[in-house]
Every structure is written in structure tokens, then in C-alpha cells.
Amino acid sequence: MSQAGRLAENFAADFVDALRRIAGARHVFTEPADMAGYLTDWTSQYSADAVAVVRPADAEQVSQIVKLCASAGISIVPQGGNTSLAGGGVPSKGVASIVLSLSRMQAIRHFDEAGRTVVAEAGVVLETLQSYVDERGLQFPLTFGAKGSCTLGGNLATNAGGSNVVRYGNTRELCLGLEAVLPDGSIFNGLTGLRKDNTGYDLKDLLIGSEGTLGVITAAVFKLYPKPLTRVTALLSMASVDAAIRALNLVQDRTGHSIEAFEYIPQPVLSAVEKAFPVLKSPLQGPVETGVLMEVGSSRLSDAKTDDDGSNQLATELLAIFEELMESGDIRDAVIAQSEQQRADLWRMRELVLESIMAYGAAYHFDISLPLANVSWFLREMDLTAAELGFETLTIGHLGDGNLHYALVSADREAWQDLPLGEAKAKAFELLKQLNGSFSAEHGIGQSKLDVMRVLKEPAQLDAMRAIKRALDPDNIMNPGRLVPAAE
Ligand SMILES: Cc1cc2nc3c(=O)[nH]c(=O)nc-3n(C[C@H](O)[C@H](O)[C@H](O)COP(=O)(O)OP(=O)(O)OC[C@H]3O[C@@H](n4cnc5c(N)ncnc54)[C@H](O)[C@@H]3O)c2cc1C
Structure with missing residues (x-):
């Protein structure tokens, strides 16, 4: 019934x-x-x-x-x-x-050329806003695999991250104001787009990341950025995760912090993508210990200026850095996209990773973050534990911002039932605690991580969250049973 x-x-x-x-x-x-x-x-x-x-x-x-x-x-x-x-x-x-x-609320209400902002309704699909802004010569940098279906309201409610956080931040950093309906039905209009407005508690920041538990976001003002005039997209085979992090910082130093994306994609994941989508092939030779998809973008005219041999300043600069890193042994192989099509193919490999892992077998996905200095420690320890317990692992991540999507997997879906998932999860959470990591980086808590939230979130923070929820939504009508675990 x-x-x-x-x-x-x-x-x-x-x-x-x-x-x-x-x-x-x-x-x-x-x-x-x-x-x-x-x-x-x-x-x-x-x-x-x-x-x-x-x-x-x-x-x-x-x-x-x-x-x-x-x-x-x-x-x-x-x-x-x-x-x-x-x-x-x-x-x-x-x-x-x-x-x-929110699927009917798809208006892009206002484009402010001078202030470089846009006001869009919650039901606008992320990719639609990206294209709208692109046609006007600017960039809305939030991006990830679900961009063709996810909406701005969902992005805000989950404080979505994605591939470009290393340069532009999470959705929270891209948002200047909200319009929302609070649990008592009142409409909060904060669409001024002001960059400075210290007038008390910030309702915008409370609603961002609240996963629909404190109100319904109906529209938002977003910051826009210059569109890169030139980009270099490269798939790199690196000696180790630590070598990759050294490369990240070197390229940031030499290019004025211009890395747009720095994605971890090691060999087992490249192979899983090739298996699930045989038309996609990694252009790198041999097994790739630490694969990195790096994109550097610049809106500076001087960087986009073409040399006599057809390459531009930014590409020349990066080639020199790659050569230096090859000499030091940090880079083993590198493929640089030579056309928009090659760039799109590299990104397609990255964006189809989740579907590829799901096609590979049964999986448990961690969405975690760590200080960069501790990423390789976590991977080393956790990979060992996972192997001992009989799991395979398929790990990708937005390495530039310390976010790993670490998946425990088994190609054999039946054998999965007997694997000690609880033990593996306990080890991962213990390691995260020890290494100052977070058990939930960008996908949110929803229903799936309530149990972990109850145990691992600091009690003082949980109590404060419950008090906020009670104050704004005393009858608990907004998305109950999500994000905030009930007190025992
Ligand atoms: C292939 C794939 C790749 C992904 N990659 C990433 C990634 O790299 N980074 C990342 O952060 N996420 C990623 N995600 C997760 C997901 O796409 C994001 O969390 C996205 O922001 C959700 O948007 P949505 O519109 O689909 O929201 P929904 O799934 O519809 O809702 C998500 C949450 O937000 C709430 N909500 C939705 N709209 C509103 C609103 N208007 N007001 C208040 N609450 C609302 C819902 O109640 C729910 O709690 C990925 C998902 C897929 C399928």
C-alpha cells in the first residue's frame, strides 16, 4: 500500500x-x-x-x-x-x-558583468550554468562527473567539491548569497551578491552543506572567474604519491598557483576504466604506479602567446618543469593533450571512474580527506590492511585538495558477502583519526554515513548541530533522519 x-x-x-x-x-x-x-x-x-x-x-x-x-x-x-x-x-x-x-526552477535570473556574478535558481543543472557563463566569456569552475544531471541546489546543499577545488574551493567558496525557504515557510532573501556583509550569523553558510535539513534553497548568487585562455592537460606517471605532491607544489610555485585540477588515477583504476569502456585507452606506457591527471589554466595573454613552433608560453614552461621532474625521477612518463579532443578523452577517463568501479564488482566507497603530507601514509597502511583482509582496492581522488575516493572492492560479488568489511572500515577510521583526516570529504552524510557520524564526529559539534536543527526546525520536518544522527 x-x-x-x-x-x-x-x-x-x-x-x-x-x-x-x-x-x-x-x-x-x-x-x-x-x-x-x-x-x-x-x-x-x-x-x-x-x-x-x-x-x-x-x-x-x-x-x-x-x-x-x-x-x-x-x-x-x-x-x-x-x-x-x-x-x-x-x-x-x-x-x-x-x-x-526543484526541477521546474531552472531560471538563470541575472548575469552581472561588472560584479562577475550570476543569480541562478536551484533546479539549474550544473552543466547548463557552466555553458551559460562560458558563452559570456567567463567561467563557473565547479565541475565533476555528475555535472550533466546534478543541480545547483544539490551542489549547495551538499557543499559539493569536485576537480577544481584545488584552485577555486568548494561550492561554499563559490557562493555569495542564497534565497531559501526556512522550515517555518518564511522566505530568506540573501541574493545581494555582496562580497562583504558582516551582519551577524551567516544563514547562507548554515544552509550550505545542510543537505536539506534546515530549509529549501531556491536560488543563489555565484562568483564567476576569468576563463583560461590556454590550458595544459597532462596525464603523468609519477614515482609515488609524495613525488606527485612535490610536483603539485613546484607547478603551483612556477605558474602562480594555476593548477585547476590535480587528480589521482593509478593503474588499477585506469585498467578498470579500460575494462568497462574499451574505447577509452590510457595513453601512458606500462603500469602507472601513481597516475595524475593535471590541468593548468591561465587567463594571462602572455601565457597564451604562441611561439614560432606553435606551442605557447604556458606549455613551454610546463614542459621545462616536466623535464626537470623526469631528471629527478619524480615523473616517469607524461602525455600532454595536443587538442581539445585529446583533453576531452583524458577527462572522460576520469569522469567515468565511478561507473567503472561499479561495473568492476562489489564495492564500499570511502570519501575521505587528509592533510597532503599524510596521504601516502594512509594509502600505504590501508592498502596493506585491505590486502590482508582479502579486498582489492580502487582508489582515485582529487589529490590536489587531499580528497581520496578509496574503494574496497571485490570482482567476485558473491565472495564480497564474506569479506570483513567492518574490520576494514574500523581500520580506515582509526587511521583517519590518527592522521587528522575527515571521514566525509565532499559527498555528504545523507543516510549512508549516519552511523559513522554518530561515532566519529566530536560530541560538542554534534550537540551544536542538534541544537541548530531544533531551533530552526522544531518539528523536524526538513529531511529528517539525514545528516544529524538522533541523540541516543
Ligand atoms: C558520477 C558521479 C560523480 C560525482 N562526483 C562528485 C564529486 O566529484 N564531488 C562531489 O562533491 N560530489 C560528487 N558526486 C555527488 C553528487 O553529484 C553531488 O553531491 C551533487 O552536488 C548532488 O546534486 P543533486 O542536484 O543531484 O542533489 P540531490 O542528489 O538531489 O540531493 C542531494 C542532497 O541535497 C539536498 N538538496 C537537493 N536540492 C536541494 C535544495 N534545493 N535545497 C535544499 N536541499 C537540497 C537533498 O535533500 C539531498 O540531501 C558525484 C555523483 C555522481 C553520480
């Missing part, structure tokens, strides 16, 4: 009618077939029923829906592109909820 069915029939019918009056009948779904795509998460691990899926057109409708749900005691699960890797954007089993999809 559906959730609408379980609620008292008259009550459910009245509630759904009220939703229809607010958003329009065409934008309220209650039939299982219409709701299906909204009820199961991207990983297919989490799935639950909902009373309805509603697609409001604007902040005013969101406000009315939130007030209606509050009075009816129905929970609200905000949803953007439903690409969460933490099960955060779909309902929980046994909780009467609606999915509030």
Missing part, C-alpha cells in the same frame, strides 16, 4: 488536493510509475515510498508547500538531480514524506 494509502484516506486526499492547488495538478505526482524516478537514489541502495512528488514553480510555492507540510506533519525531502552518493535526496522508509523536486 502506498504512503498516501496508509495515511487516513480523507486526510491524504485533502493534502494532495492542497498540493495541487499550490503547484498545479500537472506538477503533483502520486502514481507509482510517475514517482518511481524520484524515489530511488543514484546508487540504487536507497528507496522508499512517498505521499507525493511535487514540483513547485517558485519560492512562493515552495513556501506554501512547506507551511502545508508543517501543518499536516508530513516531512519534506528536497531533491535536485538525485545524484547524491549518500542517499540524501530520497525519502526514508516508514516516514510520511513528499519529495520536493
Whole structure:
């Protein structure tokens, strides 16, 4: 029986009618077939029923829906592109909820050429904003594999990271203000785009990374950046992770901090991508101990200036650095993209890693971060433990910012059931504690990491989070059972 069915029939019918009056009948779904795509998460691990899926057109409708749900005691699960890797954007089993999809709120409201900002609604797909800004000669630098489906609201709610954090920061650093509907239905309008505004507690920063637990983000102002006039994209085979980190800092020093992306992609991962997508082939020779996909970008005219041999200043500078690092033994092999197509092919390999790991076999994915100096220590210790316990590992990461996506895997899906996952997780979390790392770097807590959050987050921080949640959402209607574990 559906959730609408379980609620008292008259009550459910009245509630759904009220939703229809607010958003329009065409934008309220209650039939299982219409709701299906909204009820199961991207990983297919989490799935639950909902009373309805509603697609409001604007902040005013969101406000009315939130007030209606509050009075009816129905929970609200905000949803953007439903690409969460933490099960955060779909309902929980046994909780009467609606999915509030932001998919109709796709307006890019304002482009401010002078201030280099853009105001866009929460349902705008990340790639759409990237293209819009690109056509106007600037860059919105947030980027990662799900860019074609994830939305700005979801990016903000999870404080998404991705490949360019090393240069531009997480979504939080890219956002100058928000419009949001709070759990009491009030609309908070903070779309001024000011770069300085010290007028008290920053609601924007509370809502960013709150995973839909403190309100519904309906629009935001984002910072824009100059578009690189030239880029060098290289796939490097490095001697070790420490050698890669030395190269990272050397290139930063010599290019004025111009690394846009510095992605870790070792041989087992390259092989998994080649296996899952045979058209994609790593251009590097031989096994790659420590593969790095590096992209350096510059908007300086002097860097883009072409020499007589057709190469530009930035490429010449990087070639000289690579030669130096080859002599020192830190780089073993390097392939530099010679065309936009080659660059796109290298990025395609990187962006298809998650799908490749999922195709490879059963997996448990850690999304962790570490101080750069401790990354190789973690990998060495954890790889040893994993092997001893019978796991294979497929690890990638946004190495430039210390974020690893460390996956324990088994090609044999049946054998996976018998592997000691609990023991391996305990070792990883112990190591992270010892090495000042974080158990959740960029994907969020959602439902999948609540157990870890309860145990590993500092009690003082957990208590403060619970107090904030209670103060803003006393009836616990906003995405309950996510991010903030209930007190025991
Ligand atoms: C192939 C792939 C690669 C990925 N790579 C990365 C990566 O490199 N870096 C990274 O950070 N993430 C990555 N992700 C995870 C995911 O794409 C991001 O977390 C993304 O920001 C989620 O956006 P979404 O619109 O799909 O949000 P959803 O999945 O719909 O929702 C995510 C969370 O945000 C809440 N939410 C959504 N919209 C709103 C709103 N308007 N107001 C309030 N709360 C809201 C939801 O309730 C939920 O808790 C990847 C995912 C995939 C599938």
C-alpha cells in the first residue's frame, strides 16, 4: 500500500488536493510509475515510498508547500538531480514524506558583468550554468562527473567539491548569497551578491552543506572567474604519491598557483576504466604506479602567446618543469593533450571512474580527506590492511585538495558477502583519526554515513548541530533522519 494509502484516506486526499492547488495538478505526482524516478537514489541502495512528488514553480510555492507540510506533519525531502552518493535526496522508509523536486526552477535570473556574478535558481543543472557563463566569456569552475544531471541546489546543499577545488574551493567558496525557504515557510532573501556583509550569523553558510535539513534553497548568487585562455592537460606517471605532491607544489610555485585540477588515477583504476569502456585507452606506457591527471589554466595573454613552433608560453614552461621532474625521477612518463579532443578523452577517463568501479564488482566507497603530507601514509597502511583482509582496492581522488575516493572492492560479488568489511572500515577510521583526516570529504552524510557520524564526529559539534536543527526546525520536518544522527 502506498504512503498516501496508509495515511487516513480523507486526510491524504485533502493534502494532495492542497498540493495541487499550490503547484498545479500537472506538477503533483502520486502514481507509482510517475514517482518511481524520484524515489530511488543514484546508487540504487536507497528507496522508499512517498505521499507525493511535487514540483513547485517558485519560492512562493515552495513556501506554501512547506507551511502545508508543517501543518499536516508530513516531512519534506528536497531533491535536485538525485545524484547524491549518500542517499540524501530520497525519502526514508516508514516516514510520511513528499519529495520536493526543484526541477521546474531552472531560471538563470541575472548575469552581472561588472560584479562577475550570476543569480541562478536551484533546479539549474550544473552543466547548463557552466555553458551559460562560458558563452559570456567567463567561467563557473565547479565541475565533476555528475555535472550533466546534478543541480545547483544539490551542489549547495551538499557543499559539493569536485576537480577544481584545488584552485577555486568548494561550492561554499563559490557562493555569495542564497534565497531559501526556512522550515517555518518564511522566505530568506540573501541574493545581494555582496562580497562583504558582516551582519551577524551567516544563514547562507548554515544552509550550505545542510543537505536539506534546515530549509529549501531556491536560488543563489555565484562568483564567476576569468576563463583560461590556454590550458595544459597532462596525464603523468609519477614515482609515488609524495613525488606527485612535490610536483603539485613546484607547478603551483612556477605558474602562480594555476593548477585547476590535480587528480589521482593509478593503474588499477585506469585498467578498470579500460575494462568497462574499451574505447577509452590510457595513453601512458606500462603500469602507472601513481597516475595524475593535471590541468593548468591561465587567463594571462602572455601565457597564451604562441611561439614560432606553435606551442605557447604556458606549455613551454610546463614542459621545462616536466623535464626537470623526469631528471629527478619524480615523473616517469607524461602525455600532454595536443587538442581539445585529446583533453576531452583524458577527462572522460576520469569522469567515468565511478561507473567503472561499479561495473568492476562489489564495492564500499570511502570519501575521505587528509592533510597532503599524510596521504601516502594512509594509502600505504590501508592498502596493506585491505590486502590482508582479502579486498582489492580502487582508489582515485582529487589529490590536489587531499580528497581520496578509496574503494574496497571485490570482482567476485558473491565472495564480497564474506569479506570483513567492518574490520576494514574500523581500520580506515582509526587511521583517519590518527592522521587528522575527515571521514566525509565532499559527498555528504545523507543516510549512508549516519552511523559513522554518530561515532566519529566530536560530541560538542554534534550537540551544536542538534541544537541548530531544533531551533530552526522544531518539528523536524526538513529531511529528517539525514545528516544529524538522533541523540541516543
Ligand atoms: C558520477 C558521479 C560523480 C560525482 N562526483 C562528485 C564529486 O566529484 N564531488 C562531489 O562533491 N560530489 C560528487 N558526486 C555527488 C553528487 O553529484 C553531488 O553531491 C551533487 O552536488 C548532488 O546534486 P543533486 O542536484 O543531484 O542533489 P540531490 O542528489 O538531489 O540531493 C542531494 C542532497 O541535497 C539536498 N538538496 C537537493 N536540492 C536541494 C535544495 N534545493 N535545497 C535544499 N536541499 C537540497 C537533498 O535533500 C539531498 O540531501 C558525484 C555523483 C555522481 C553520480
